[in-house]
Amino acid sequence: MTITTAIVGYGNLGRSAETLIKAQPDLELFGIFSRRSELDTDTPVYPVDSINDYADQIDVLYLCLGSATDIPEQAPDFAKHFTTVDTYDNHKQLPHHYATMNAVAGEAGNVAIIATGWDPGLFSLNRVLGAAVFPEPQQNTFWGRGLSQGHSNAIRGVEGVKYGVQYTIPREDAIAAAKAGNGADIDGKDAHLRQCWIVADEADHDRITDTIVNMPDYFVGYQTEVHFISEEEFLRDHQGLPHGGRVITSGTLGKTKSTVEFALDLESNPDFTAAVLVAYGRAAARLKAEGKTGAFTVLEVPPYLLSTKSLEDLIAQDL
Amino acid sequence: MTITTAIVGYGNLGRSAETLIKAQPDLELFGIFSRRSELDTDTPVYPVDSINDYADQIDVLYLCLGSATDIPEQAPDFAKHFTTVDTYDNHKQLPHHYATMNAVAGEAGNVAIIATGWDPGLFSLNRVLGAAVFPEPQQNTFWGRGLSQGHSNAIRGVEGVKYGVQYTIPREDAIAAAKAGNGADIDGKDAHLRQCWIVADEADHDRITDTIVNMPDYFVGYQTEVHFISEEEFLRDHQGLPHGGRVITSGTLGKTKSTVEFALDLESNPDFTAAVLVAYGRAAARLKAEGKTGAFTVLEVPPYLLSTKSLEDLIAQDL
Secondary structure, eight states, X not given: OOEEEEEEOOSHHHHHHHHHHHTSTTEEEEEEEESOSOOSSSSOEEEGGGGGGGGGGXXXXXXXXXXXXXXXXXXXXXXXXXXXXXXXXOGGGHHHXXXXXXXXXXXXXXXXXXXXSBTTBHHHHHHHHHHHHOSSOEEEEEEOSEEOHHHHHHHHTSTTOSEXXXXXXXXXXXXXXXXXXXXXXOOHHHHEEEEEEEEOOGGGHXXXXXXXXXXXXXXXXXXXXXXXXXXHHHHHHSOSBOEEEEEEEEEEETTEEEEEEEEEEESBHHHHHHHHHHHHHHHHHHHHHTTOOEEEOTTTSOGXXXXXXXXXXXXXXXX | OOEEEEEEOOSHHHHHHHHHHHTSTTEEEEEEEESOSOXXXXXXXXXXXXXXXXXGGOSEEEEOOOTTTHHHXXXXXXXXXXXXEEOOXXXXXXXXXXXXXXXXXXXXXXXXXXXXXXXTBHHHHHHHHHHHHOSSOEEEEEEOSEEOHHHHHHHHTSTTOSEEEEEEXXXXXXHHHXXXXXXXXXXXXXXXXXXXXXXXXXXXXXXXXXXXXXXXXXXXXXXXXXXXXXXXXXXXXXXXXXXXXXEEEEEEETTEXXXXXXXXXXXXXXXXXXXXXXXXXXXXXXXXXXXXXXEEXXXXXXXXXXXXXXXXXXXXXXX
């Protein structure tokens, strides 16, 4: 079956979703709904205010909106008229978002898959799978190597910094400890180092380094590296939005130990987040076609529903 | 809810399952069904011929039987009377096993979760999830570091070998190529090296090495390492059944690349296989309680059903 999809929101996530939907054989992109009328795209663009006029023509609506305010404010209204998928990532508010979307989508007869992407999303799935296998699981989640927007902004605020980025990187010793089942005492500061790449005049290097490593909240207590590079190198190597991480679960099974690891290495955080979102859109359309309604997390979706292949082909080829 | 379980079969897998069921808070072990009346265990033992007398008292039956002949011959009969879980691992016969179990369990009103464990099992799940995210996935599965029974038997057949084991180990260069998205041309011989640990008289070392590396089918064409060690070291370090491996999926998303990796490092293959089996037993009991019937693969089971926690707790704590 061909699934007709649409996107609401056209930031990094929406642009990635647009490209990836078009690359999938069973997904069709009806259009992009936006508050802006002029978007740099060949896809048809419609005003978001008119979206309900098209409800009959769209199987799945991808909510490519920010988690800070847009999703909490707007997602329930979209779920009244559409089967939706989102990448809401405010962990503490997830029970509330689930309850809201479940009520609205359930009443409207729609499906709403929430909190796809990778954390929450594929990492959540692996936290639950990993922990389910062990009687007493030891589980650690590491993030990075990843660009941190907040820390990059902080170092760009230091006087004399022309360009600057900060990557959060899991420490090898912490990863090794987690794999060996000794991750119980690892906290965030032990687990990650902060790596800064900066363009600045040589005369300012010492002062900038000193300012950064002593910056409270952001860097104090962390292992922090400050590297100065040329503008040319910066513009060549540090323009992307890389991210990733790993979920490590370890434990004893009878008399032996085992370790389960799920790791992501992403050149672009929004591209991968969108790729997971797009795949869960396929699952949302199938759940709706089966007559299911209400909110679903990635924990409730049977994994074969993400695939372009039939269950029969998956059992024959991939099991 | 407490789930009452039983085990049929008492080899390595059955013994591991016994220990792990007893370590789970929501699982109770009713007994072990065996053709042998004398087992070295505190668990009640019943003759397998009498198993149907206990059908009303058992929620889930763990089929800890071999895939070569026992599962194909016996599993359908068990599924007539019990909700079952198995670790059937004959990839080519999986569609046939699925169809058989689906028919029998469906007619009897039972659930049969087939092919749990890790390959098939958790690896299958990660092959499907990984591939679903990318428009053109490049996917490689590596096995090991793992003890190979067949190759260990082959080297123990060489004259002069007192003790010997063979581990299959994924090659670092092949793993790196797969992570970089260049795994298309990797075949089994490129991807793995074979490491032998042997106890033998020093006078025989050269001849044994020569015989092994030139053994057709088993070693010719593989990178093979032969290490001679003392009997003491052998008995201390090479008595286990380690295994593991990884599923690596890589691909392009728009203009960027991403890599997804799922890796297992297992001190004991049967202990971990049993741990996955036991968790899917919980899911089988829940599916049956929901009124579901027929055969299920790991691809069809909503992941939260594996957990001891409620969905509500998982959404609040693990998502």
